[in-house]
Amino acid sequence: xxxxxxxxxxxxxxxxxxxxxxxxxxxxxxxxxxxxxxxxxxxxxxxxxxxxxxxxxxxxxxxxxxxxxxxxxxxxxxxxxxxxxxxxxxxxxxxxxxxxxxxxxxxxxxxxxxxxxxxxxxxxxxxxxxxxxxxxxxxxxxxxxxxxxxxxxxxxxxxxxxxxxxxxxxxxxxxxxxxxxxxxxxxxxxxxxxxxxxxxxxxxxxxxxxxxxxxxxxxxxxxxxxxxxxxxxxxxxxxxxxxxxxxxxxxxxxxxxxxxxxxxxxxxxxxxxxxxxxxxxxxxxxxxxxxxxxxxxxxxxxxx
Numbered sequence: 001x002x003x004x005x006x007x008x009x010x011x012x013x014x015x016x017x018x019x020x021x022x023x024x025x026x027x028x029x030x031x032x033x034x035x036x037x038x039x040x041x042x043x044x045x046x047x048x049x050x051x052x053x054x055x056x057x058x059x060x061x062x063x064x065x066x067x068x069x070x071x072x073x074x075x076x077x078x079x080x081x082x083x084x085x086x087x088x089x090x091x092x093x094x095x096x097x098x099x100x101x102x103x104x105x106x107x108x109x110x111x112x113x114x115x116x117x118x119x120x121x122x123x124x125x126x127x128x129x130x131x132x133x134x135x136x137x138x139x140x141x142x143x144x145x146x147x148x149x150x151x152x153x154x155x156x157x158x159x160x161x162x163x164x165x166x167x168x169x170x171x172x173x174x175x176x177x178x179x180x181x182x183x184x185x186x187x188x189x190x191x192x193x194x195x196x197x198x199x200x201x202x203x204x205x206x207x208x209x210x211x212x213x214x215x216x217x218x219x220x221x222x223x224x225x226x227x228x229x230x231x232x233x234x235x236x237x238x239x240x241x242x243x244x245x246x247x248x249x250x251x252x253x254x255x256x257x258x259x260x261x262x263x264x265x266x267x268x269x270x271x272x273x274x275x276x277x278x279x280x281x282x283x284x285x286x287x288x289x290x291x292x293x294x295x296x297x298x299x300x301x302x303x304x
Contacts, residue, residue, distance in 0.1 A: 013095060013125070013155040014087040015145055018075060018106045019050050020099035021131075021138035022250075022281040031146040036083050036096075038106070038283040039073040047073055050282045059282045063290065064253045069179075070286040074106040080113030084126070088117055093125035093155050097142050097162070099134045099283075100209040127159050129166075132209035135284045136248045136296035137169045140275075144246075144301045161301050168240070169298035171206040172214060172230055174223040176252075176291015178202075203227060224261045224293070228268040231295055235269070242269045244303035250278045252285045252292040261293060 017023060019037035028035050039047035040054050042062045048054035062068050080096075087094050096114075098107035107130045114126040131138045141162055148158045175181065178201075203215040203226055214230050217223035235242055249261055258277045265272055280292060 012091075013093040013149070013158075015142065015149065016083060016094060016096035016110075017138070017142045018096075018098045018110070019281065020104065020106065020134050020283045021097065021142055022135045022278060022284070023139050023142060024278075025051060027143075031143060032149075033142060033146060034083055034087075036075045036079055036110075038075060040282045040286065041071045041073070042068055044071055047071075054282070056279060056281065060253060060279075063282075063285065070282060072283050072286050074104050075109055077109050077112045077116070080110045081116060084113060084117055088121050088124045088126070093127075095127040095129065095145065095155055095159060097129045097131045097138065097145070099138060100132045100206070101130045102209050102211070103134060125155055127155065129159065129162060130209065132166045133169050133298075134171065134206065135280055136250050136278055137171050137206070137298055139278075140246050140248070140296065140298040141166055141169065144298070148301055161304060164304055165299055165301060167208065168245070169207075169296070170231075170234060171294055171296045172203065172227045173250075173288070173292055173294025174201055174203050174217060174220075174227060175288050176201070176254075177289055179289060181288065203230065205230070220257065220291075220293075221260075224257070224264045227261070227295060228264040231265060231297070232268040240299070241303075242271045243273070245297045245299050247272055247274050247295065247297045248276055248278060249274060249295050250280045250293070252280050252288070253290045254293060255279075257293055261295070265295060 016034045019035055023035060037049040037052055040050050041047045063070060084094055096110050098110050101107040110128045114128045118126055131141050145158050145162055199218055200216050202213055203217060205212050205214040215226050217226055249258055262274060285292060
């Protein structure tokens with residue numbers, strides 16, 4: 001899906017993404033995408049770069065088996081300068097995609113780095129894009145940008161198209177418990193306690209950069225069914241065609257639920273096609289907790 005022959009094209013701009021997009025290293029390399037990772041700490045003191053210094057295997061072993069509450073830290077301004085500068089110095093323009101600015105300061109760090117470099121390289125085009133997204137949906141946006149690049153679109157055209165595409169994207173998910181959301185400040189202590197007593201799990205939607213409550217569930221199976229119904233309602237309300245969209249299902253530590261959830265989505269939308277399924281990275285799962293399961297979708301750029 002994501003492979004291409006590097007000999008077929010040379011580009012005058014470089015695509016970047018922060019690590020919140022959960023783009024596998026091989027996929028990023030195959031598409032010529034540079035990833036600026038977040039930092040993750042398992043002990044609250046020592047931070048490692050996600051994926052490059054801390055593998056997901058090690059992270060999940062500690063996260064799930066040892067019931068840790070990891071902490072994350074965003075890429076610094078200097079991290080972005082160090083990533084951007086070589087591309088700009090080689091004469092390339094750059095475009096960088098960041099996790100929604102409502103959930104992280106990563107976008108602001110990238111913006112500041114861009115402003116600093118713009119002073120030194122005033123003729124360079126430096127586009128810093130707030131994806132309004134995260135995880136698999138953000139990955140879709142970045143990969144579609146790479147497809148546009150391979151098809152010969154200019155950096156300006158890629159920017160305009162991606163700003164349209166992000167409006168079509170949604171993430172719908174449920175969590176296994178409320179403890180991680182509470183520790184991350186996404187839900188109050190009273191709400192977390194009440195939810196635990198009543199065994200209620202929230203169904204959460206991310207759209208246009210904002211998180212909102214889409215519903216509640218008491219069971220995993222019921223949650224999957226409701227998420228499928230909510231996803232279907234998006235297409236009923238907008239009049240969009242399911243086949244014009246990219247879909248993926250992600251989880252934290254319940255791979256056995258992937259097929260079950262996909263089947264619920266297929267029952268609701270028979271024409272749905274899944275690009276892949278994926279393991280949600282540390283940057284997001286540290287805040288949502290074990291048992292997170294969701295669907296990400298976004299319109300294909302050639303269907304705009």
